[in-house]
Amino acid sequence: MKKDDDRHCSECKHYEICTNFYMYCKVLKRRITARKKPCKHYESFIRKQKMKKSLDEIEAGDEVYYTSRYYSKILKVDRVTSTTIVCGSEKFRKQNGRQIPADTWGSSYISVLTESLKNQYYEMIRKKQLITKIKSVDLFQLSVDSLQQISDVIQNSMTDENT
Numbered sequence: 001m002k003k004d005d006d007r008h009c010s011e012c013k014h015y016e017i018c019t020n021f022y023m024y025c026k027v028l029k030r031r032i033t034a035r036k037k038p039c040k041h042y043e044s045f046i047r048k049q050k051m052k053k054s055l056d057e058i059e060a061g062d063e064v065y066y067t068s069r070y071y072s073k074i075l076k077v078d079r080v081t082s083t084t085i086v087c088g089s090e091k092f093r094k095q096n097g098r099q100i101p102a103d104t105w106g107s108s109y110i111s112v113l114t115e116s117l118k119n120q121y122y123e124m125i126r127k128k129q130l131i132t133k134i135k136s137v138d139l140f141q142l143s144v145d146s147l148q149q150i151s152d153v154i155q156n157s158m159t160d161e162n163t
Helices: 003-006 042-056 115-135 144-162
Strands: 015-019 022-024 030-032 063-067 072-076 084-087 090-093 109-112
Touching: 030 090, 042 109, 063 084, 072 115
Parallel strands: none
Antiparallel strands: 015 022, 022 030, 063 072, 063 109, 084 090
């Protein structure tokens, strides 16, 4: 094995078993033997495999977390086929969660909705609602004491975040 072969392993995403049962690397475009030590791509490979397994377990009626370049939302799964997950009028690949048809400018995908993602989503919505509510207040109609209290609250929260 040459030195540049050392960065790959049998568990790497670049490998496929060829007809002669040797390992074939798509990156190096040739057959190589398997290594016992995982390469640098192993962690991302495992993460994608876990996501694939979790997307394979999704059924109709489940909720998924939709993430795009511009916003996030919770979608309900309407139908699941062998290759796609359908949520309303949007389709996603079951293999990796990417939206069909794939947009080259934005990367829209779904993932399994966990409790932490759900809490994070609702916290983000609440924060946006509060910001909108605060922006809609006409500050010129408030008294000086009220404005001073608001200023103190903002100042205290800024110092708390910096420490």
